Amino acid sequence: MTVNTPLCFRGKNILAPMVRVGTLPMRLLALDYGADIVYCEELIDIKMLQCKRVVNEVLETVDFVAPNERVVFRTCERERHRVIFQMGSADAERALAVAKLVFYVFSQGGMGAALLSDPDKIESILTTLVKGICKPVTCKIRILPSVEDTVNLVKRIEKTGIAAIAVHGSGGSHDFIKEYTDIETFQKATAASSVMIARAAMWNPSIFRKEGPFPLKEVMHDYIKYAVRYDNHYTNTKYCLCQMLREQLETAQGKKLHAAQSTQEICEAFEMSEFYEETTAIFEAKKTSLETKKQDEDDQMEDPDVIKMAVRFDKREYPPQITPKMYLLEWCRKEKHPQPVYETVQRPLDRLFSSVVTVADQKYRSTLWDKSKKLAEQAAAIVCLRTLGVPEGKLCEGENHLINKRKREDQERLNNRDHGKDLAEPSHKKANFAEENSDTNVPKLQR
Numbered sequence: 001m002t003v004n005t006p007l008c009f010r011g012k013n014i015l016a017p018m019v020r021v022g023t024l025p026m027r028l029l030a031l032d033y034g035a036d037i038v039y040c041e042e043l044i045d046i047k048m049l050q051c052k053r054v055v056n057e058v059l060e061t062v063d064f065v066a067p068n069e070r071v072v073f074r075t076c077e078r079e080r081h082r083v084i085f086q087m088g089s090a091d092a093e094r095a096l097a098v099a100k101l102v103f104y105v106f107s108q109g110g111m112g113a114a115l116l117s118d119p120d121k122i123e124s125i126l127t128t129l130v131k132g133i134c135k136p137v138t139c140k141i142r143i144l145p146s147v148e149d150t151v152n153l154v155k156r157i158e159k160t161g162i163a164a165i166a167v168h169g170s171g172g173s174h175d176f177i178k179e180y181t182d183i184e185t186f187q188k189a190t191a192a193s194s195v196m197i198a199r200a201a202m203w204n205p206s207i208f209r210k211e212g213p214f215p216l217k218e219v220m221h222d223y224i225k226y227a228v229r230y231d232n233h234y235t236n237t238k239y240c241l242c243q244m245l246r247e248q249l250e251t252a253q254g255k256k257l258h259a260a261q262s263t264q265e266i267c268e269a270f271e272m273s274e275f276y277e278e279t280t281a282i283f284e285a286k287k288t289s290l291e292t293k294k295q296d297e298d299d300q301m302e303d304p305d306v307i308k309m310a311v312r313f314d315k316r317e318y319p320p321q322i323t324p325k326m327y328l329l330e331w332c333r334k335e336k337h338p339q340p341v342y343e344t345v346q347r348p349l350d351r352l353f354s355s356v357v358t359v360a361d362q363k364y365r366s367t368l369w370d371k372s373k374k375l376a377e378q379a380a381a382i383v384c385l386r387t388l389g390v391p392e393g394k395l396c397e398g399e400n401h402l403i404n405k406r407k408r409e410d411q412e413r414l415n416n417r418d419h420g421k422d423l424a425e426p427s428h429k430k431a432n433f434a435e436e437n438s439d440t441n442v443p444k445l446q447r
Contacts, residue, residue, distance in 0.1 A: 009037075009138070009163060009164035009193060009194060010193045010194065011193065011194060012036035012037050012193075012194035012195075013034065013035055013036050013037075013183055013194070013195055013197065013208055014035065014036060014037040014038070014039065014166075014194055014195065014196040014197065015027060015030040015035045015037070015038040015039060015196075015197065015201050015205070015208075016039060016168075016196035016197055016198035016201070017039035017040065017041055017042055017084075017086045017140065017198075018039075018041060018198050018202055019041050019042065020041060020236060020239050020240070021041065021202050021239075021240055021243065022038070022039055022040045022041040022086075023040070023041065023074070023232060023236055023240075024061075024074045024075065024076065024079075024226070024230050024232065025223055025226035025227045025230060025232050025237070025240070026038075026202075026205060026223070026240055027039075027040065027079055027083060028076075028078055028079060028226050028230075029205045029219075029222055029223050029226055030201060030205045030208060031078070031079060031082060032222070033205055033206045033207075033208040033209050033214075034180075034208035034209050034210060035201075035205075035208045036082070036194075037082055037083075037084060037194075038079060038082060038083050038084070039083075039084045039086050039196075040073060040075075040083060040084070040085055040086055041086065042086045042087070042088045043072060043073055043085070043086065043087060043088065044087075044088045044089075045087055045088065045089040045091065045094040045095055045097075045098045046094065047066070047072060048064065048072065048073070048087070048098045048101060048102070049094065049097055049098060049101070050066055050067055051064040051065055051066055051072050051073070051101070052064070052065055053101065053102075054348065056074075057290055058283055058286050058287050058290065059074075059076075059229075059230055059231055059283075060076060060077070061074050061075060061076045061230060062074070062075055062076070064101070064102065070233075071233070073085070073102070074230065076230070084138060085102050086140070087099070089125055090115055090121065090125075091125070092121075092124045092125045092127075092128035092129075093128070095125050095128065095129055096128050096129055096132040096133070099129055099132065099133045099135070099137075100132070100133060103133065103135065116141060116142060116144060116153070119153055119156055122139075122153075122156070122157065123156055123157070123159075123160055126139055126157060126160040126161075126162055127160045127161070130160055130161040130162060131161075136162075136163035136164075137161075137162045137163060138162055138163055138164040138165065138166060139157055139162050139164075139165050139166070140165075140166040140167075140168060141153065141154070141157070141165065141166070141167060141168065142167075142168045142169075143167060143168070143169050143170070150167075154167075164193075166196060167192075168196075169190075177197060177200045177207065178200070178207075179207065179212060179213060180207065180208065180209060180210050180211075180212065180213075183195050183197065183207075183208075202240075202243050202244075203243060203244055203246065204216060204219055204244065205219060205223075206219050216244060216245075219244065220241055220244055220245075220270065221270065221272065223237075223240065223241065223244070224237070224241070224266065224267060224270055224272055224275075225272075225275065227263065227266075228263060228267065228272075228275065228276055228279050228280075229279060231263075231283075232263075234260070234261070234262050234263040234265075234266060237263060237266055238257060238258075238260060238266060241257055241266070242254075242257065242258070245257065253269055253270070256268070256269035257269045257270075263276065264276055287350065291350055291352075291369075294347070303363065305362075305363060306356060306363040306364065306365055307362065307363065307364045307365075307383065307384075307387050308364075308365055308366070308367050308383065309366060309367065309382075309383045309386065309387075310366065310367045310368050311366045311368065311379055311382045311383055311386070312366065312368055312370065312375070312379055313370075313375050313378035313379050313381075313382060317394050317395060317396070318393055318394055318395060319393070319395060322393045323378055323381075323393065324378050324381035324382045324385055324392045324393060325340075325377060325378055325381045326393065327381070327385060327390070327391065327392050327393045328340050328357070328359065328381045328384055328385055328390075328392075331385070331388070331390050332359060332360075335360075337359060337360045338360075340357050340358065340359050340381070340384070341357065341358045342355050342356070342357050342377045342380065343355065343356045343357075343358070344356075344373050344376055344377060346373075347369060350369075352369035352370060352371060353369060353370050353371070353372060353373045353375070353376035354366070354369050354370070354376055355373070355376035355377045355379065355380040356380060357377070357380040357381055357383075357384055359384050362384075364380055364383040364384040364387060365379075365380050365383060366379035366380060366382070366383055
């Protein structure tokens with residue numbers, strides 16, 4: 001079948017799909033060393049459908065992020081038209097939904113060996129994908145117990161209109177492929193259109209170099225650079241490096257790697273601390289620049305009727321358990337206004353919070369974003385109190401009437417206890433309880 005796509009599946013050397021190995025750093029490294037096509041690890045359709053697609057402006061990637069904020073799949077422009085998104089699915093409609101979610105990368109049908117016993121379902125899934133998206137669809141299978149069954153299955157799959165079929169045989173890279181020339185020999189021996197390499201590439205991805213593999217030390221350094229550059233989770237980075245080190249895991253460096261509990265510690269084990277610090281500093285500067293730009297955009301787009309100040313809440317400036325929110329609530333009660341209403345949002349890029357408080361039909365907020373919802377609400381309360389010219393409870397303001405009120409309430413509570421009476425909780429504790437319970441259901445700004 002002829003497919004109108006920049007990616008051809010003939011005469012290619014391919015990084016095979018491998019669990020925990022086929023993440024972005026390994027895929028990019030394989031491409032650098034000469035791989036023509038790279039597979040990601042198999043990702044299950046149900047898990048992908050729970051993800052949201054996020055453009056990561058700091059890393060210049062597209063991320064698919066799970067509800068727990070863990071990145072399930074990350075890709076970048078460098079591998080566009082070269083990466084195959086390997087999806088595990090046993091349901092045609094779910095498979096199509098995921099394919100549309102990751103529309104600009106390639107989709108692959110298949111749900112492990114268990115699905116091979118149900119050719120009707122395989123045919124349904126692949127037919128739905130081929131008809132449902134305009135990207136090429138490929139399928140990877142394992143050989144069945146007999147050659148005849150395998151050939152019959154392949155013929156059924158071919159009729160669905162897919163672009164290519166990858167067959168996971170009994171392996172080969174472990175026993176036969178040690179350098180690039182072995183790939184050519186292996187292809188001729190099997191008469192396959194292309195060759196997929198797994199373990200040999202996992203141990204040293206420079207196996208794809210026509211000029212010969214690089215020393216392992218250089219390869220690991222190149223891998224770590226990509227892992228830092230694309231903020232790969234340290235546990236995945238550690239796993240891939242352990243596969244490369246293999247028998248060297250008992251060396252001093254191997255033991256340092258095994259003990260590492262962060263990307264920074266991994267870099268220290270490979271004497272790359274300076275690279276780590278320089279790269280993270282660049283990201284922090286870029287992140288700050290993007291935050292400033294977005295904050296300026298937010299301020300320009302915001303309701304002009306909102307009164308704004310650049311303030312933060314610093315609890316060190318206030319007596320224990322006394323906050324601006326408490327002062328504002330007390331003032332509203334005194335002036336017979338409705339209770340202050342706080343609306344808080346979270347910015348996806350940096351997960352910072354901003355809150356707007358409405359008091360007597362007027363809105364107030366700080367132009368500075370905070371690391372928690374509570375801090376953002378306190379800052380909004382400060383803006384309101386300062387605009388109204390009302391004390392906010394700071395230590396520098398002198399005598400604090402709320403503290404005096406609390407002392408009177410506590411004393412009254414003790415006196416009643418002495419007389420065996422049960423007194424309700426003081427009002428300031430109720431206020432604190434209300435503040436704590438207001439931390440739920442924070443909407444996130446969408447970009």
